[in-house]
Amino acid sequence: xxxxxxxxxxxxxxxxxxxxxxxxxxxxxxxxxxxxxxxxxxxxxxxxxxxxxxxxxxxxxxxxxxxxxxxxxxxxxxxxxxxxxxxxxxxxxxxxxxxxxxxxxxxxxxx
Numbered sequence: 001x002x003x004x005x006x007x008x009x010x011x012x013x014x015x016x017x018x019x020x021x022x023x024x025x026x027x028x029x030x031x032x033x034x035x036x037x038x039x040x041x042x043x044x045x046x047x048x049x050x051x052x053x054x055x056x057x058x059x060x061x062x063x064x065x066x067x068x069x070x071x072x073x074x075x076x077x078x079x080x081x082x083x084x085x086x087x088x089x090x091x092x093x094x095x096x097x098x099x100x101x102x103x104x105x106x107x108x109x110x111x
Contacts, residue, residue, distance in 0.1 A: 004051040010043065013075050013087055018059040020073075026106060035096055038071070038101060042090040048083040057084075066108040069093050069100050075108070 018028050020036060031038070058078045065072040070092050077085035093103040 002052045004053060004055070005046070009045055009047075009077065009087065012057070012077065013043070013073070013089060015060075015092075016075060017073055017089075019061055020063070021074075024083055024106070026032045027082040031094045031104075031107065034104065036101070036107075037094050037096070038103075039110065040043055040071070041092040043087065045085065045087040047085050049079075051079060051084055055079050064088070066103075068102040068108070069088070071103070071108065076087060094105065 021028055021031075056079070059077070060071075060073045060076040063071060064074045070090055072090050073088065075085075075087040075089075076083055076086075093101055093107075095101045
């Protein structure tokens with residue numbers, strides 16, 4: 001059939017979040033090395049049109065809301081300029097013990 005499996009979008013969203021962080025001159029590894037872990041608390045995907053294997057896709061990722069312990073993202077997936085999928089996620093920050101903790105200011109943009 002050649003259709004892209006729906007679960008791949010979650011992987012693409014994660015990669016897009018990682019690249020957004022990297023664009024801020026930071027890395028997820030730095031965050032983990034400092035004892036902060038961002039875990040998915042909520043994720044939503046709205047499929048509009050199918051994607052096919054070997055399609056060239058563009059993902060636009062935007063931070064829509066932050067709080068001291070949560071960060072929300074919006075995702076838009078395009079093929080040839082056509083919106084084919086939308087999504088959103090809420091990540092919570094936890095420490096090595098798995099308990100909620102405040103994110104560093106540079107993650108939420110307070111620096």
